[in-house]
Amino acid sequence: MPKDRGLRELYEQDPIVADEIVFGRRTGPDRRGFLKGAGLAAMGTVLGAGIPFHRSMPAGLIPAALADSTDDVVIEGKTGLRVLNDRPVNAETPAHLLDDDVTPVAHYYIRNNGVPPDNTRAEGWRLTVDGEVHQALNLTIGDLADRFEVVTLRLQHECGGNGRAGFNPPASGNQWTTGAIGNAAWTGVRMRDVLDAAGLKDSALYTAHHGADTHLSGDPAKVPISRGVPMWKAMDPHTLIAWQMNGQDIHPMNGAPLRILCPGWPGSTSQKWLTRIQVRDVVHDGTKMTAPSYSVPYHSVQPGAEVAKADFKIIESMPVKSLITYPRSGMTLPEGHRALRLRGHAWSGDDTVTAVDVSHDFGATWTRATLSAPPNPYSWQRWEAELSFPTRGYYEIWARATNGRGRQQPFIPPWNPKGYLNNAMHRIAVMVAA
The missing domain is CATH 2.60.40.650 (Immunoglobulin-like)
Known part of the structure; x- marks a missing residue:
């Protein structure tokens, strides 16, 4: 017996064929759908209204009214999020819950690669800064607040895979729609001030970030994620080591008690549950730092094409x-x-x-x-x-x-x-x- 397929699945597999199956729409050379007659009536019936500008509607376009999901998930301290995965926990925010200029903690998305640590209390938490520095540092959160200027900045922070659900053919991974983005008010210190205190050697090229989360397998020898950034990005005055969001302790699922905020770049560079910043004399090669993780081809490729690892580049600044x-x-x-x-x-x-x-x-x-x-x-x-x-x-x-x-x-x-x-x-x- 053939498997029943939902509307989104049909459109993800082949949107043009889905148009013909569901609405009988034929595609012209300009990708307009020539939606008329029975097909136009069928779509209008499903939507509950006529479509005044149907002649301009592109083919293979699942109507927005049918594409949205309203599934909610209950997580302590969070509300209204749509869960994508429970191991690890990943959940996105519906667009209407992102209306605030400063994203509330309760509506801030969750992106995990491993298992968060059990202990996320600030007391006793320490940050090591070492590698290509003249003086290694070992700091408490209190040390950070006492030794360096404390700043609060509103920073946009987006997962590199935000929007993955919109690609055809589908790409593997969490099927984010539009909600893996937030813009909280983050309080902490500038990473550059901490690195300056450690004294960068001339060989310093790249940072390597390390956190306290553990691998899903439970193997202590495996690391769920360890990424980094070029020194110029680490030294940007808007790259922070933060311990508060919106004037309160960071939510445990968002990296409490200490994390990096590397705004404008893939969220994976903003290590949560931060325990160590290692300065390296090479581009960091930690877990999920090498292609194809958080990398895209140097040049445009045909949808569905196989791409050699040598043809990938690391994602840096996110798009408009x-x-x-x-x-x-x-x-x-x-x-x-x-x-x-x-x-x-x-x-x-x-x-x-x-x-x-x-x-x-x-x-x-x-x-x-x-x-x-x-x-x-x-x-x-x-x-x-x-x-x-x-x-x-x-x-x-x-x-x-x-x-x-x-x-x-x-x-x-x-x-x-x-x-x-x-x-x-x-x-x-x-x-x-x-």
Whole structure:
């Protein structure tokens, strides 16, 4: 007997075929779907409304109203997260719960590679700094606070695999949609101040980060993850060794009592449960530091292609991205209302976002949003926009950010074997009742 397949699975395996199976839609040379007749009626029935701009709807596009998941998970100190894996625990935040300028601890996503330590109390916790330094350090959290300037910064922190679920063919790993991102207010000290106190040797090239989490196998000889960054990134004044988020102790699942915040780069460089920073005279080769982990091909590759390890490069700055945080996808406007005020956030790795545009007609036209400056470098930026809808029906709102280098979110980003760096335009569904 053939296996029943869900709508998302159908679209992940072959979106064009899924269109034909589910809605009878045929694809033209410009990838428009020619959705009409019975297919148009079928999709309208499923969505509960007609689609005013159906002629602009790309083929192979699962409607946003059908793509969202509302599964919640209960974790102490967390609420509303959608669990992707329970060993290790990984959970993402629905977009509407990321509406705050400062992400609440309860809504901050969880990304683990191993098993968190049982003891996450600050008392007795020590950090070693050694390797290519003139004076090795062994510091308590109190020592860090007493010896170095304490700073608080809002920093965007995103998993390198955020958006993996959107790649076709599918890539292995946690199937993040859009919620492996947060922007908390982190309190700690600058890593560069600590490294300066240790005295870097001329041979210092790269950091190696080590944590107290253990391997899923239980083998003490195995390390779940140990990554690092070039010295210039470690010495950036916004790279922190932190012990508080949003004015309170870091949540145990987010790395208590001590962690690194290496903003704008893959979250894996921001080691949790930090116990050691080793300075190396070579590019660090710890667990998940070598290809294909947290690496992408140097050049574009055909979807599904095999890529030799020598053809990968380590991911550094994350791509430009945006998120619609209000309204929640699936909203129906009240009777007599055809205007909607939108808001969200945008960010861009080491860069600043310079523009955000939104569309309600599948990208045929765009409206420029109002964009706020970040409170400090590496914080995401608030944007707001207003759209008016010409008639009743089903609409998709798309958001597209552009950074200072002119790089813009694509509709479909380049595929890569591990499903990293998906910065496709975010989209939500809105119903206009009348």
